[in-house]
Amino acid sequence: MIPDSLRKELAARVREAITPREAAVDIMKELQRHSGWLTDEGVEVAAELLGLSPLQVEELATFYEMIYRRPVGKQVIHLCDSISCWCMGGERIMEQLREKLGVEPGGTTTDGRFTLIPCACLGNCGEGPTMMVGDTLHGRLTPEEVNDILCAA
Amino acid sequence: MPGLIIDDIPVEVPAGTTVIEAARSVGIWIPHFCYHPALGSVGACRLCAVKLLDGPVKGIQMSCMLPVQEGMVVSTTDAEAQAMRRNVIEWLMINHPHDCPVCDEGGECTLQDYTIAGGHGLRRYDGKKRTYHNQELGPHIQHEMNRCIHCYRCVRFYQEQAGGTDFGVMGSGARVYFGRFKEGALDSPFSGNLVDVCPTGVFTDKTSRFRARYWDYDMAPSLCPGCSLGCNITPVARYRELLKIKARRNDGVNGWFICDRGRFGGREVNDPARPRAPRVDGVDVPWDQALDTFVLRLGELLATHGAGSLALVGSPRLPLEGQLLLARLAEIVSPGNVCWFTTAGEARGVLAALETLPPEGVASLADVRGAGCVVILGVDLLAEAPMMALAVRQAWRNGAKVYVMGISEWTFGSFLGISVTPVSSLDEVPPAERVKPVLIGNSRDLPSARVDEKLWGGARVALLQSGPNAVGAALLSVDHDGASLEELLASGRIKGVVAVEADIPGSWLAGIPFVAALDWRQTETVAVAQLLLPTTSWLEMDGTFINYEGRAQRFLKVMNPGIPLRGLDPTLHPPRIHRSVPPGGDLRPAWRLLAHLVERLGGRSPESPFTGRWERLRDLHPEGEGIMVYTHGSDSSEGGG
Numbered sequence: 001m002i003p004d005s006l007r008k009e010l011a012a013r014v015r016e017a018i019t020p021r022e023a024a025v026d027i028m029k030e031l032q033r034h035s036g037w038l039t040d041e042g043v044e045v046a047a048e049l050l051g052l053s054p055l056q057v058e059e060l061a062t063f064y065e066m067i068y069r070r071p072v073g074k075q076v077i078h079l080c081d082s083i084s085c086w087c088m089g090g091e092r093i094m095e096q097l098r099e100k101l102g103v104e105p106g107g108t109t110t111d112g113r114f115t116l117i118p119c120a121c122l123g124n125c126g127e128g129p130t131m132m133v134g135d136t137l138h139g140r141l142t143p144e145e146v147n148d149i150l151c152a153a
Numbered sequence: 154m155p156g157l158i159i160d161d162i163p164v165e166v167p168a169g170t171t172v173i174e175a176a177r178s179v180g181i182w183i184p185h186f187c188y189h190p191a192l193g194s195v196g197a198c199r200l201c202a203v204k205l206l207d208g209p210v211k212g213i214q215m216s217c218m219l220p221v222q223e224g225m226v227v228s229t230t231d232a233e234a235q236a237m238r239r240n241v242i243e244w245l246m247i248n249h250p251h252d253c254p255v256c257d258e259g260g261e262c263t264l265q266d267y268t269i270a271g272g273h274g275l276r277r278y279d280g281k282k283r284t285y286h287n288q289e290l291g292p293h294i295q296h297e298m299n300r301c302i303h304c305y306r307c308v309r310f311y312q313e314q315a316g317g318t319d320f321g322v323m324g325s326g327a328r329v330y331f332g333r334f335k336e337g338a339l340d341s342p343f344s345g346n347l348v349d350v351c352p353t354g355v356f357t358d359k360t361s362r363f364r365a366r367y368w369d370y371d372m373a374p375s376l377c378p379g380c381s382l383g384c385n386i387t388p389v390a391r392y393r394e395l396l397k398i399k400a401r402r403n404d405g406v407n408g409w410f411i412c413d414r415g416r417f418g419g420r421e422v423n424d425p426a427r428p429r430a431p432r433v434d435g436v437d438v439p440w441d442q443a444l445d446t447f448v449l450r451l452g453e454l455l456a457t458h459g460a461g462s463l464a465l466v467g468s469p470r471l472p473l474e475g476q477l478l479l480a481r482l483a484e485i486v487s488p489g490n491v492c493w494f495t496t497a498g499e500a501r502g503v504l505a506a507l508e509t510l511p512p513e514g515v516a517s518l519a520d521v522r523g524a525g526c527v528v529i530l531g532v533d534l535l536a537e538a539p540m541m542a543l544a545v546r547q548a549w550r551n552g553a554k555v556y557v558m559g560i561s562e563w564t565f566g567s568f569l570g571i572s573v574t575p576v577s578s579l580d581e582v583p584p585a586e587r588v589k590p591v592l593i594g595n596s597r598d599l600p601s602a603r604v605d606e607k608l609w610g611g612a613r614v615a616l617l618q619s620g621p622n623a624v625g626a627a628l629l630s631v632d633h634d635g636a637s638l639e640e641l642l643a644s645g646r647i648k649g650v651v652a653v654e655a656d657i658p659g660s661w662l663a664g665i666p667f668v669a670a671l672d673w674r675q676t677e678t679v680a681v682a683q684l685l686l687p688t689t690s691w692l693e694m695d696g697t698f699i700n701y702e703g704r705a706q707r708f709l710k711v712m713n714p715g716i717p718l719r720g721l722d723p724t725l726h727p728p729r730i731h732r733s734v735p736p737g738g739d740l741r742p743a744w745r746l747l748a749h750l751v752e753r754l755g756g757r758s759p760e761s762p763f764t765g766r767w768e769r770l771r772d773l774h775p776e777g778e779g780i781m782v783y784t785h786g787s788d789s790s791e792g793g794g
Contacts, residue, residue: 040335043334052318052474053318053319053334054334054335055319055320055321055323055333056318056321057334058321058323058334059321059322059323061326062323062324062325063323063325064328065325082227
């Protein structure tokens with residue numbers, strides 16, 4: 001359930017935007033922060049707040065990689081599999097994460113801590129291989145660092 | 154006008170034309186999936202590749218995305234361009250299921266045609282195919298996303314052209330999905346066009362699912378009888394059953410699309426209870442006996458009550474041929490007692506509509522689409538003539554201001570996704586905004602359609618009428634001084650009524666000793682008639698309708714009449730008696746029956762129903778833009794062409 005207090009706060013943000021549509025990503029991220037992922041209810045609430053149809057919100061939600069339309073773990077690991085990171089050994093990092101977490105790409109660990117998602121480019125091409133854990137970006141990854149990051153996360 | 158050369162043919166086209174359109178203008182068809190003349194270019198499918206050999210741009214280019222420039226030399230047959238197109242098809246087929254044998258699109262599938270044309274037969278890619286879950290999209294549209302080639306035509310039609318907000322494209326990259334947020338029937342009253350625009354079998358007509366293959370269809374150019382707009386359609390029939398209806402392009406009228414009411418409605422033609430045999434006093438009789446009885450009883454009636462006692466009633470849904478022959482029959486048996494409208498109000502409205510149009514004349518749907526200012530005068534277009542609403546949306550998309558008077562602007566605007574301004578009178582529309590104005594009203598409430606010509610110079614008017622051939626009925630009413638049945642009955646002299654495809658309330662006919670009905674529908678009038686002569690529906694005959702703007706258009710026979718094979722009593726099939734017509738198929742067009750009666754009653758029946766000023770409609774071609782038989786000031790001036 002989306003609480004009324006959150007709805008009111010989000011409605012205020014929509015009012016501040018020049019056009020409601022430009023507030024869409026912001027609203028979706030807030031709703032995601034609240035539920036852990038963007039639930040169906042979240043899409044409908046966003047649509048109502050933004051004056052769009054649920055489909056129009058869904059079009060945006062499913063376009064963006066970091067809006068999750070399915071339940072995810074507490075931390076989401078985005079590992080870049082685009083060309084620069086791949087050249088720098090991204091594949092090896094993926095293997096390591098699969099083994100360590102015991103999940104396939106797209107999966108969530110049984111303890112619900114991590115979800116592993118490959119993605120195409122985190123905008124950190126000069127620092128490959130790159131992954132993002134939660135909101136933190138990690139570049140020039142080495143296998144040791146990956147272990148440390150996971151332990152600390 | 155830039156000049157270019159396409160496959161050695163010099164072409165000159167207006168600036169802004171794309172190469173694919175320029176090629177089409179000289180008869181060169183460049184294969185394409187995503188480009189659509191009504192939806193524009195997006196460059197999504199990559200199939201329309203051509204090679205530019207010389208000029209300002211060189212190399213492989215997408216012809217739908219490339220505006221023509223002076224000096225271009227284009228080759229569609231260049232080996233490199235052909236290889237590109239061949240590879241694009243192979244690539245699109247990587248994920249496409251090989252389910253053509255169980256796909257309703259098979260045989261009328263653009264992807265199937267181009268796959269064969271491109272010579273792709275052996276699969277080289279051995280990876281897994283991308284698959285999707287389908288959605289239940291309501292009673293009309295079948296969804297099969299695995300077949301999708303991501304051309305975006307459906308979403309461009311649904312959202313841009315029709316203003317729908319419940320269907321769209323989700324996801325990104327190679328995983329896009331065309332559908333709804335949640336399963337459910339599509340909201341748009343134009344959703345059926347998804348079937349027409351989809352180049353493969355993602356959206357197929359659920360109402361005719363698994364019923365027939367393209368090469369078995371009975372098809373002919375026809376017209377929608379649903380309202381007075383005269384949208385062009387291609388009905389599809391098999392075994393005497395109307396299976397589905399497709400839109401047929403006519404740039405002057407409906408463009409490329411039709412509404413769902415026209416597409417999925419109007420299945421009375423398949424009704425097994427349709428009048429199928431002549432009937433006298435509730436008993437089926439042979440044609441000869443029915444016609445003899447008709448002539449006999451008519452003679453008795455006229456002998457007993459005199460010439461003014463018989464009313465002949467046509468209708469706005471009766472094709473022009475029948476309307477004309479009705480007038481001829483009236484001249485012989487009951488001069489002055491013929492009408493083409495049932496109620497007085499309807500007759501007054503349609504007749505007055507012909508008088509009130511401004512000198513510049515009527516607005517065609519094309520005029521509405523190109524209007525700069527649209528005022529809707531109290532008519533709910535989505536309920537009465539949905540394609541007019543779609544035309545208004547196109548005008549709005551091109552920058553036109555839309556004003557509404559006397560209807561809920563919220564309902565109208567939000568349903569079409571356009572912004573409209575409510576006004577309480579025409580004067581409230583700012584004079585500065587009356588650019589290429591079009592007024593849309595209904596013949597029912599004429600006063601509101603009267604316009605001050607000084608203020609509204611150049612305004613065109615579209616007045617919706619009460620039926621697909623109401624203007625035909627009105628023109629004949631003027632010629633023959635016809636009023637309405639209501640008025641004829643009010644005189645108290647009417648003792649007999651001949652109703653030709655006319656919908657007369659049963660109660661009106663209660664005290665009338667002689668009622669004959671010629672109809673193909675099981676109506677109230679048919680139910681009370683002592684004498685019934687069954688006629689063919691508009692799908693079972695050639696005919697002519699005159700739409701609201703006075704555009705005469707021809708429709709051709711689509712199928713043979715008869716009880717549809719489906720629904721036929723199994724004991725009747727296969728037939729165990731020799732017969733030359735299928736069961737229930739001995740029906741005749743109303744105008745032929747009327748012509749026969751004219752001869753029986755001492756008149757001379759013309760070879761063609763079109764004589765005198767109607768003669769030029771004889772060779773009216775069903776695939777042209779039609780002939781304008783009515784424009785303001787003179788109902789015989791030439792237009793359209």
